[in-house]
Amino acid sequence: xxxxxxxxxxxxxxxxxxxxxxxxxxxxxxxxxxxxxxxxxxxxxxxxxxxxxxxxxxxxxxxxxxxxxxxxxxxxxxxxxxxxxxxxxxxxxxxxxxxxxxxxxxxxxxxxxxxxxxxxxxxxxxxxxxxxxxxxxxxxxxxxxxxxxxxxxxxxxxxxxxxxxxxxxxxxxxxxxxxxxxxxxxxxxxxxxxxxxxxxxxxxxxxxxxxxxxxxxxxxxxxxxxxxxxxxxxxxxxxxxxxxxxxxxxxxxxxxxxxxxx
Amino acid sequence: xxxxxxxxxxxxxxxxxxxxxxxxxxxxxxxxxxxxxxxxxxxxxxxxxxxxxxxxxxxxxxxxxxxxxxxxxxxxxxxxxxxxxxxxxxxxxxxxxxxxxxxxxxxxxxxxxxxxxxxxxxxxxxxxxxxxxxxxxxxxxxxxxxxxxxxxxxxxxxxxxxxxxxxxxxxxxxxxxxxxxxxxxxxxxxxxxxxxxxxxxxxxxxxxxxxxxxxxxxxxxxxxxxxxxxxxxxxxxxxxxxxxxxxxxxxxxxxxxxxxxx
Numbered sequence: 001x002x003x004x005x006x007x008x009x010x011x012x013x014x015x016x017x018x019x020x021x022x023x024x025x026x027x028x029x030x031x032x033x034x035x036x037x038x039x040x041x042x043x044x045x046x047x048x049x050x051x052x053x054x055x056x057x058x059x060x061x062x063x064x065x066x067x068x069x070x071x072x073x074x075x076x077x078x079x080x081x082x083x084x085x086x087x088x089x090x091x092x093x094x095x096x097x098x099x100x101x102x103x104x105x106x107x108x109x110x111x112x113x114x115x116x117x118x119x120x121x122x123x124x125x126x127x128x129x130x131x132x133x134x135x136x137x138x139x140x141x142x143x144x145x146x147x148x149x150x151x152x153x154x155x156x157x158x159x160x161x162x163x164x165x166x167x168x169x170x171x172x173x174x175x176x177x178x179x180x181x182x183x184x185x186x187x188x189x190x191x192x193x194x195x196x197x198x199x200x201x202x203x204x205x206x207x208x209x210x211x212x213x214x215x216x217x218x219x220x221x222x223x224x225x226x227x228x229x230x231x232x233x234x235x236x237x238x239x240x241x242x243x244x245x246x247x248x249x250x251x252x253x254x255x256x257x258x259x260x261x262x
Numbered sequence: 263x264x265x266x267x268x269x270x271x272x273x274x275x276x277x278x279x280x281x282x283x284x285x286x287x288x289x290x291x292x293x294x295x296x297x298x299x300x301x302x303x304x305x306x307x308x309x310x311x312x313x314x315x316x317x318x319x320x321x322x323x324x325x326x327x328x329x330x331x332x333x334x335x336x337x338x339x340x341x342x343x344x345x346x347x348x349x350x351x352x353x354x355x356x357x358x359x360x361x362x363x364x365x366x367x368x369x370x371x372x373x374x375x376x377x378x379x380x381x382x383x384x385x386x387x388x389x390x391x392x393x394x395x396x397x398x399x400x401x402x403x404x405x406x407x408x409x410x411x412x413x414x415x416x417x418x419x420x421x422x423x424x425x426x427x428x429x430x431x432x433x434x435x436x437x438x439x440x441x442x443x444x445x446x447x448x449x450x451x452x453x454x455x456x457x458x459x460x461x462x463x464x465x466x467x468x469x470x471x472x473x474x475x476x477x478x479x480x481x482x483x484x485x486x487x488x489x490x491x492x493x494x495x496x497x498x499x500x501x502x503x504x505x506x507x508x509x510x511x512x513x514x515x516x517x518x519x520x521x522x523x524x
Contacts, residue, residue: 046361092357099308100388103401107376108384110491111405112500113435114369114376122370123385126362139365143373173375174436175500183499190499229372237445237452238374238437246508 043133049092050127054218055084057211064207065156068200072105077120080207107175115175117206128214137224138213143173144226145209152201162193172242305395311354312389316480317346319473326469327418330462334367339382342469369437377437379468390476399486400475405435406488407471414463424455434504
């Protein structure tokens with residue numbers, strides 16, 4: 001049975017709003033089972049020789065912005081951290097290749113999936129923090145910031161490519177949707193200077209937000225803003241909160257692949 | 263004008279099939295402009311101290327599979343490479359934290375975006391190869407393999423979690439769609455042992471494919487199977503080839519955000 005036939009037969013598909021009681025019940029069960037599975041996959045500490053020292057978020061943002069036009073979204077953020085850390089800390093930072101994550105640009109080599117800024121920032125976070133939950137909490141907070149903040153708000157001291165006029169709310173961490181929404185707002189094409197400028201400023205924003213979290217962590221005062229895996233608990237599958245972006249009015253219920261099933 | 267209004271007005275939206283001539287014309291222009299922009303963003307070599315030596319893909323697959331149930335998709339692949347490379351090469355591999363990419367599991371901390379297997383494999387590829395295009399070509403080939411091969415085909419010598427029965431064609435690198443298609447085929451929930459088993463085997467498959475490419479590269483005979491950024495050229499935006507998965511019958515044409523515009 002192909003996807004279209006499934007949709008036409010209404011098999012396990014229904015209006016999200018018409019049946020919200022079931023969703024809530026399903027979510028509660030999923031949440032309870034998730035707690036069980038989480039015991040098996042609990043967080044654990046790990047050692048890392050990549051030492052962090054507090055950085056000036058504005059400097060991290062500036063370096064990221066300036067590097068974007070050669071290195072693109074992921075590795076420009078890596079540069080924003082690794083360049084100052086090589087000077088201030090040295091050690092292993094001197095041997096980490098800044099371009100090791102460059103392939104992640106454009107949502108993985110242009111495939112438009114996860115925005116490369118999050119992969120670049122995540123790579124740095126994972127090298128620095130020494131507990132699997134801490135790294136994941138920071139990346140999760142960053143995904144919320146990316147999705148639900150009007151961006152880019154970064155204002156370069158010296159504009160490199162183009163003046164741009166709009167900020168947009170991505171509502172997702174998916175490159176294709178995020179950049180497409182901004183392109184529609186700005187009325188420009190992907191290959192325009194304006195779009196490159198937007199992604200450079202977006203990278204600077206994500207780098208600065210990351211620097212803020214790592215600085216707090218360095219001071220022992222980082223606290224996650226958002227709960228981990230709440231999407232999995234709510235929707236019964238790895239997911240975001242923008243179900244209708246792809247499913248339209250036919251968002252499958254949590255019971256489709258529900259934890260009630262088997 | 264919100265997205266629904268745009269769709270109802272038919273603004274720049276149409277059947278993909280009904281107007282394929284324009285798409286081809288648009289793609290040609292995009293391709294030509296892409297060549298222009300590529301001059302600015304041309305590939306460049308970079309140095310890395312992470313030395314590679316040929317590994318047995320079966321061993322890499324086995325380690326990945328066994329690590330999955332603690333480390334999940336991304337870092338289990340990192341373990342599949344780093345554990346043997348620490349023994350065979352040593353050097354910097356000894357100081358690279360295997361869990362540095364663990365946050366990428368579940369399409370980034372459970373957000374269901376890019377499958378974490380590709381982030382884990384990409385992190386290793388980026389550390390090893392020393393040219394931005396080589397790394398990107400391998401990751402691009404890996405994205406094709408992930409999307410257009412019936413997976414998981416990996417058969418563990420000793421099954422850890424569950425017997426599973428089905429392979430599926432993801433048609434995408436997006437975790438949510440890929441795992442959802444398999445769950446429907448197998449008729450199980452996300453939190454089932456069967457689903458964990460599937461993702462562990464998927465990770466082993468991606469690790470083995472990566473090992474094959476890196477071994478070929480080590481012998482000086484790696485040749486990319488697929489062209490870089492062809493999706494960008496064809497669709498005028500970072501994207502995959504599964505437009506109808508989200509857009510249904512209303513796939514926007516390349517001229518929506520076209521290179522012809524400005």
